Amino acid sequence: MDKMNQRINYLKKQPLSFQNRKMTSLSFLNLLTILAVFLLLTETLSAQELPRRVQIGLAMQPVENGVQITFAPEHQPAGMAGMLEGDIIRSIDGEPVTSQLDVIEKLRNERPPSLRFSVERNGREEVVTVHPQEVPLLDHPDFEFHYGVVETDDGTLRRTIIRKPHGDGPFPTIVMLGGIGCYSLDSREGVAYIDMLNELASTGYLTYWVEKSGMGDSQGTPCMEINFDTELSGYRAGLSQVRTMSDVDQNRVILLGHSMGGLTGPILASETDEPLHAIIAMSTFGVPWFEYLIANSRRQVHFSDLSLSEIENRMSETVKVHYMYTIEKKSPEEILKIFPDRAGSFNLPHHYSYFQQVADYKPLDLWSRTGEAQALLIAGGADYVVSIDEHKYVVDNLNNLRPGSAKFIFIEDMDHGLRFARDQQAARAGESGAFHSELVPAIINWLESIDD
Incomplete structure (x- = not known):
């Protein structure tokens, strides 16, 4: 109990983590969903206190049939265990991984002393055992x-x-x-x-x-x-x-x-x-968000290798897609039935309704x-x-x-x-x-x- 009280009292000294090392710009069409997993797991504390979590220390992005590691610092548990940037996580403890949420929920819902990751590295399967650690409490001299x-x-x-x-x-x-x-x-x-x-x-x-x-x-x-x-x-x-x-x-x-x-x-x-x-x-x-999306789409399409004619055709379609999404409040599924090649427009970091509410x-x-x-x-x-x-x-x-x-x-x-x-x-x-x-x-x- 004394140790717990010390930790509760010291739940008063500490900061932070955000993107991965290179903070990826957050454009609507170019969103790279990056999730820093310096997270999660629980201990028993009083009802009005939040438990401290454990970490494995990864940033990830979705890929087909798994998630790819974009950041695995050597001083964090995953990096210390030998996981590398570019590794694709296929399963944890034999359970398939299809999204970042699978990794997060594995940590949030259990308190494993170790996790057995099956990763694909350079076309070959590797098995890496990671031992999660409690996130340290920080301080600063200033x-x-x-x-x-x-x-x-x-x-x-x-x-x-x-x-x-x-x-x-x-x-x-x-x-x-x-x-x-x-x-x-x-x-x-x-x-x-x-x-x-x-x-x-x-x-x-x-x-x-x-x-x-x-x-x-x-x-x-x-x-x-x-x-x-x-x-x-x-x-x-x-x-x-x-x-x-x-x-x-x-x-x-x-x-x-x-x-x-x-x-x-x-x-x-x-x-x-x-x-x-x-x-x-x-x-x-x-x-308003609809206007922003159109201007941002035109700004960014010029970074592509499309011809001017292709740019205008693309933008004509883009206006329709964004109008259906932000003004008519149609779901991505409804829009993709009409524009099946626009799935990339809906690689979103939140539920699609997030941006529909922003548009209001x-x-x-x-x-x-x-x-x-x-x-x-x-x-x-x-x-x-x-x-x-x-x-x-x-x-x-x-x-x-x-x-x-x-x-x-x-x-x-x-x-x-x-x-x-x-x-x-x-x-x-x-x-x-x-x-x-x-x-x-x-x-x-x-x-x-x-x-x-």
């Missing part, structure tokens, strides 16, 4: 980690991860709103969100993150099966909790959204009666109802997933509505994953580098300017 729990409106518990500066509060507080995809931010791995939140906390900001449904220690529907309303419920519960925290400067609560999080921010702000200090949206979109929101209307909150929109020149002009469109309209309330910042060599990249072609080829060092200073300088 700030404190605090683990907590928040209950969503459906009664499930989500893990919260807080970085708190040393010393006495209250502190200006940044609520992080992530992009689409299934990931946990509970790891030491050097990925963009982790680097960003660590840097913000090191400079005096308390940062707050709610883990996604079914990810990390969180309960709930498996992330790949959720809709947008389920995703929002976690962020709503989190923001409500932030409003009760004594360490938070309630006059300086900031929403920081990336990609789809750039829609989540104004949704939350438009719903709350308590004023927000600022909303920051990075690498996002500023028009009108970003500019939401931004107009964010009260007196200052707005900052940030885009990168190496980002081929979103439009720079849409960021400017939001800023210009906000400044027409409330002069001086919005600013746009452009970082020329930043990709959609908030990393250095030479240009869009390099980013699309997976040649992005480290987390962009200009991003956090730009955010902090702007926040300090609106505090004056």
